[in-house]
Amino acid sequence: MIYFEIATVVVLIFINALLAMAELAVVSSRRARLQALVDREVVGSRRALALAANPGKFLSTVQVGITLIGILSGAFSGATLGSRLSEWFVSLGMPPAVADASGVGLVVTVITYASLIIGELVPKQIALRNPEAIAVRVSPSMTVLAKIASPFVWVLDASGRLVLRALAQRPEAEERVTDEEIRTLIAEAETAGIIEPEERTMIAGVMRLGDRPVRAVMTPRTDVDMINLADDPQAIRKLIVGSVHSRMPVYDGTPEEMLGVVQAKDVLDAYLRGEQPDFRAYVRSAPVIPDTADALDVVQTIKTSPVHMALIHDEYGHFEGVVTNADILEAIVGAFRTDEGLVEHAVQRADGSWLIAGGMPADEMAELLAIPIPQTRSYQTAAGFALAQAGHLPQVGEAFDASGWRFEIVDLDGRRIDKILARRISSGRRWGPL
Numbered sequence: 001m002i003y004f005e006i007a008t009v010v011v012l013i014f015i016n017a018l019l020a021m022a023e024l025a026v027v028s029s030r031r032a033r034l035q036a037l038v039d040r041e042v043v044g045s046r047r048a049l050a051l052a053a054n055p056g057k058f059l060s061t062v063q064v065g066i067t068l069i070g071i072l073s074g075a076f077s078g079a080t081l082g083s084r085l086s087e088w089f090v091s092l093g094m095p096p097a098v099a100d101a102s103g104v105g106l107v108v109t110v111i112t113y114a115s116l117i118i119g120e121l122v123p124k125q126i127a128l129r130n131p132e133a134i135a136v137r138v139s140p141s142m143t144v145l146a147k148i149a150s151p152f153v154w155v156l157d158a159s160g161r162l163v164l165r166a167l168a169q170r171p172e173a174e175e176r177v178t179d180e181e182i183r184t185l186i187a188e189a190e191t192a193g194i195i196e197p198e199e200r201t202m203i204a205g206v207m208r209l210g211d212r213p214v215r216a217v218m219t220p221r222t223d224v225d226m227i228n229l230a231d232d233p234q235a236i237r238k239l240i241v242g243s244v245h246s247r248m249p250v251y252d253g254t255p256e257e258m259l260g261v262v263q264a265k266d267v268l269d270a271y272l273r274g275e276q277p278d279f280r281a282y283v284r285s286a287p288v289i290p291d292t293a294d295a296l297d298v299v300q301t302i303k304t305s306p307v308h309m310a311l312i313h314d315e316y317g318h319f320e321g322v323v324t325n326a327d328i329l330e331a332i333v334g335a336f337r338t339d340e341g342l343v344e345h346a347v348q349r350a351d352g353s354w355l356i357a358g359g360m361p362a363d364e365m366a367e368l369l370a371i372p373i374p375q376t377r378s379y380q381t382a383a384g385f386a387l388a389q390a391g392h393l394p395q396v397g398e399a400f401d402a403s404g405w406r407f408e409i410v411d412l413d414g415r416r417i418d419k420i421l422a423r424r425i426s427s428g429r430r431w432g433p434l
Helices: 002-028 031-039 045-053 055-091 096-129 131-148 150-166 179-191 197-211 233-242 264-272 295-304 325-333 362-369 382-390
Strands: 247-251 258-263 288-290 309-313 319-324 346-348 354-357 398-402 405-413 416-424 431-433
Touching: 002 045, 002 055, 002 096, 002 131, 031 045, 031 131, 045 055, 045 131, 055 096, 055 131, 055 150, 096 131, 131 150, 179 197, 197 295, 197 325, 197 362, 233 264, 247 309, 247 319, 258 264, 258 309, 295 309, 295 319, 295 325, 319 325, 346 362, 354 362, 362 382, 382 398, 382 405, 382 416
Parallel strands: 288 309
Antiparallel strands: 247 258, 309 319, 346 354, 354 416, 398 405, 398 431, 405 416
C-alpha cells in the first residue's frame, strides 16, 4: 500500500511539472514563431497559437490543474505518508507527539523539495530553452484539459475580470513588439554569432530611417551645386566641370522655383558631339517632396523617379535641399569615402571624449552617447541639438551640460556649427563660456 501512495505522489509531481512546463512554454512563445509553424503545417501548432491568443483562459486552466494537484499532494503527504512515518518513529521508541511532528514535517519537506525542483524549476528551465517546440507538443493535451475544466475556467476568468475592473485596470492590449525589443533581439543575435556586426549596423540604420523625416537624410541646400539658367553658358559649364555631382538641380533666376534636374552626362555627350548644349532642353523633371515626409516613404518615390533624386521644399515653398538614392543608402550603411577621404561623424579621443560633426544625425548622436532626445523635435542634427539647447547661435568655446555630458563648440563654419566636443561629466546642466 505504501508503494502505491509513494507512486501516486511521484505521478502528481510529474503532472505538476508538465503543467508548469506547458504554462511557461505557451506564455513565452512568440506569436510570429507559432504562426511560422502553422504555415509549415506542424502538428499541434494551430492549437498552440490558439492557446497563446487567449492566455487568460489558458492560465486559468493550468491553475485549476495545479491547485488540484497541490490539494492531492498535501492529502497524501500529511494524511497517509506522514502518518505511516510517524507510526514507524513511534515503533523506534520516539514519543508520539515528537514522532507525529517529525513524520509529517519530514514528508512535507521532502515532497516540497521534490515539487520545487522536479515540479517547477527544471520543467520551466526546459520550457524557456525552446518554448515554441514544447508549446506545440503540449497543446493537444492542454486543449483537452481546457475543455474538461471549462466550467471552472469560466468562473475563474469572470472573477479575474471583475477584480481587474474593481482595480481600474484596462483590458489587456494586443501584444505589440517595440523598437527596444527588436534592438535587444538583434544585439542578442549578434552576441550569439547569428548575425554579423555589419548586419546589425544596417538593421539599426533601416529602423532609424523609418523614424526620420526626409529633411534628416537630405543634402542641405548649402551643400547642393545648383545651375542657374540665367547665368552665362560658360559659367554653367565651369560649374558642371568643377562639380563632383552627376546630377544638379536647375532653376531660372530664383532657387525657390526649381525646374528640375540636369544630368552631367547628357551635357557631356553634347560637348563630345561638338554641340553647344541648350541646358534648358536637358532639364528633367524631379519629384517635389515636403520636408516633413517620412524618409522611408521617400524611397519608393526615388525608385520611380528617372533621375533618382527628389527636391525638398518646406511648407512655405522654399527649397531646402535634395535627397538621392545615395543619401538613403548612406543613412543605412554609413558614410562613403570621398575624394577628401572617409568623413567620420564622430571620433573618440584618447581621454574618452567624442569629437562630433555638426551634421551628425541627432538620433545617432543620442544612441552613441546614450542620452535621451525628444521623439518629436524641430532639429535633426547635432548642430541643431546645440542650437536648441543654447537658444542662440553659440560662439567657439561656449559649452552646455546635458544628460551627464558637457558639449563644447570647438569650430564654426560661418554661421554653421561644424564641430562639437562631448565630455562625460556628473549631473547638471548649464550654458555659458568655460
